[in-house]
Amino acid sequence: MVVNAHRPPRLYWAWLAGTGVSALGTQMLVFGLVWHAALVSPGLAAAVLSAQVVPRVLLTLHGGALSDRLGALPVMVVANTILCVVALMGVVAMSAAAPGPIVMVVIALALGTVDAVDIPASASVPKLLVASTAMGRAMAARQVVLQGAVLCGPPLGGVAITVLGLPATYGAGTAGYLVLIIVLCFVRSRTRPMPSADAGQGLNRQVRQGVAVVFGTPLLRAVVLLTGAFAMFVIPFSPLLVPVVSAARGWGAVTTGTAAGAFGAGMACVTLVVLWRGAASRAGAVAVAGMLIAAVGVGAAAAAPGPVAFCLVSVLVGLGTGVFSTHVGPLFMVACPREAVGRAQAVVTLAQWLPLLWANPLIGLLAQTHSVTVLLVLWGAGAAAAGVAALFARPFRAAVLAQETRPPEHKGKAS
CATH class of the missing domain: 1.20.1250.20 (MFS general substrate transporter like domains)
Incomplete structure (x- = not known):
C-alpha cells in the first residue's frame, strides 16, 4: 500500500472521529452542568466554570510531562476512563435527586483536573500519527472538529434536557468518552510508542x-x-x-x-x-x-x-x-x-x-x-x-x- 505523505493517514482520521464524538459529549455535559448551576444562582454558575478552569491552569504543565513520560495514547486512555466514570456518576446523581452546589463544584473540579492531563496528550497525537508534510491539513481538520463540537454541543444539550431531562447530558458525556476509549485502544494497537522521557526523573524536573x-x-x-x-x-x-x-x-x-x-x-x-x-x-x-x-x-x-x-x-x-x-x-x-x-x-x-x-x-x-x-x-x-x-x-x-x-x-x- 502506498502511503500519501501529503495527507493524514486513515489512523489519524479514526482518532479524530473518536475525539470529535468525545468533544461533543463533553460540550453537552458541561452545558448541562453550567445550566443547572445557573438555575440555582449566577454565582454558582461562575464558581462551576472557575472550578473547571483553575485545575487546567495549575496542572497542565505536569499533564504534559506525564504524557511525555508514559505516552500520549496510554495517558488519554486512563484520562478518558476517569472522565467516563465521573460522567456516569453524574448520571446517577442527577437521576436520584437534585445535587447540591458542592456536588456540582466537585464534578467541575474533577473534569478540569483530568482535562489538565488529557488536553496536552490529545494535542500531541498529531505528532505521533502524521507526517510533517501533512501537518497543516491534520491540524486544520482537528480545529474543524473541535469548533464543530463547541458550536453543536450546547444546542444539542438544550434539546437533550428538554426531551430527556438533565441526566441525558451526562449520558452523552459518558457515551462520548466510551467511544473515544475504544478508538484509542484501536489506534494504540497499531502505532509504535513515541520515545518516553526519563522515568527516573521527578515530574517537576521534567516540567x-x-x-x-x-x-x-x-x-x-x-x-x-x-x-x-x-x-x-x-x-x-x-x-x-x-x-x-x-x-x-x-x-x-x-x-x-x-x-x-x-x-x-x-x-x-x-x-x-x-x-x-x-x-x-x-x-x-x-x-x-x-x-x-x-x-x-x-x-x-x-x-x-x-x-x-x-x-x-x-x-x-x-x-x-x-x-x-x-x-x-x-x-x-x-x-x-x-x-x-x-x-x-x-x-x-x-x-x-x-x-x-x-x-x-x-x-x-x-x-x-x-x-x-x-x-x-x-x-x-x-x-x-x-x-x-x-x-x-x-x-x-x-x-x-x-x-x-x-x-x-x-x-x-x-x-
Whole structure:
C-alpha cells in the first residue's frame, strides 16, 4: 500500500472521529452542568466554570510531562476512563435527586483536573500519527472538529434536557468518552510508542526541562510569545468584545449573535481552505499576516458606523484568526522535539489561557471607564504591535513547513 505523505493517514482520521464524538459529549455535559448551576444562582454558575478552569491552569504543565513520560495514547486512555466514570456518576446523581452546589463544584473540579492531563496528550497525537508534510491539513481538520463540537454541543444539550431531562447530558458525556476509549485502544494497537522521557526523573524536573526546551528554542519561544499576544488582544473579540460593543451601542441580541457568527464564519472559511489545499509553506510569515489582518479588523470595529459594518469587520477578524491558527499550530507541532511534545503543547496551551485571565477583567474594567471606541483601538493597536514585532523576529518570520503540494498522479492503481 502506498502511503500519501501529503495527507493524514486513515489512523489519524479514526482518532479524530473518536475525539470529535468525545468533544461533543463533553460540550453537552458541561452545558448541562453550567445550566443547572445557573438555575440555582449566577454565582454558582461562575464558581462551576472557575472550578473547571483553575485545575487546567495549575496542572497542565505536569499533564504534559506525564504524557511525555508514559505516552500520549496510554495517558488519554486512563484520562478518558476517569472522565467516563465521573460522567456516569453524574448520571446517577442527577437521576436520584437534585445535587447540591458542592456536588456540582466537585464534578467541575474533577473534569478540569483530568482535562489538565488529557488536553496536552490529545494535542500531541498529531505528532505521533502524521507526517510533517501533512501537518497543516491534520491540524486544520482537528480545529474543524473541535469548533464543530463547541458550536453543536450546547444546542444539542438544550434539546437533550428538554426531551430527556438533565441526566441525558451526562449520558452523552459518558457515551462520548466510551467511544473515544475504544478508538484509542484501536489506534494504540497499531502505532509504535513515541520515545518516553526519563522515568527516573521527578515530574517537576521534567516540567522544568520542558519549559527550558520551549524557551531555549528560538522558533518555539517566538510561537509561544506571539500566541500569548494573540490570546490577549484577538481571542476576546468574539466572546467578550462583541457583546460589550453591541450593548454599548444599543444593538440588539440579533446583531450580537450575527457578529459572533460572522467571526466564526470567517475563521471556518480559512480552516476549510487549509484542510483542502494544505497550509502555506512559509507558515511563519503567513501567521504574522493573519495576526495583522485580525488587528486591522479589531481596530476597524471602532469606526464601524452600524451593525452591518460591524458584522463585516467581524468577518475580517475571523479570517485573520483562521489564518493565524491554521499556520502557527502546525509550525509549532513540527518544531516540537518528539520526546518533549506533550510538555511543549502544555506550554503553548498555557500561553493561550493565562492572558485571558488578565484580558477579560481588564476589558470589563476599561469598558466601564472608557468608551468602547477607545477599547477597540487599544486592542487593535496591541495586536498590530505584536504582529509587527513578530516580523522582526527572524526565527519566526523565516519559519517554513514542509511543502504540502499535492503529489503527482500516477497511472495505474496503487497497491
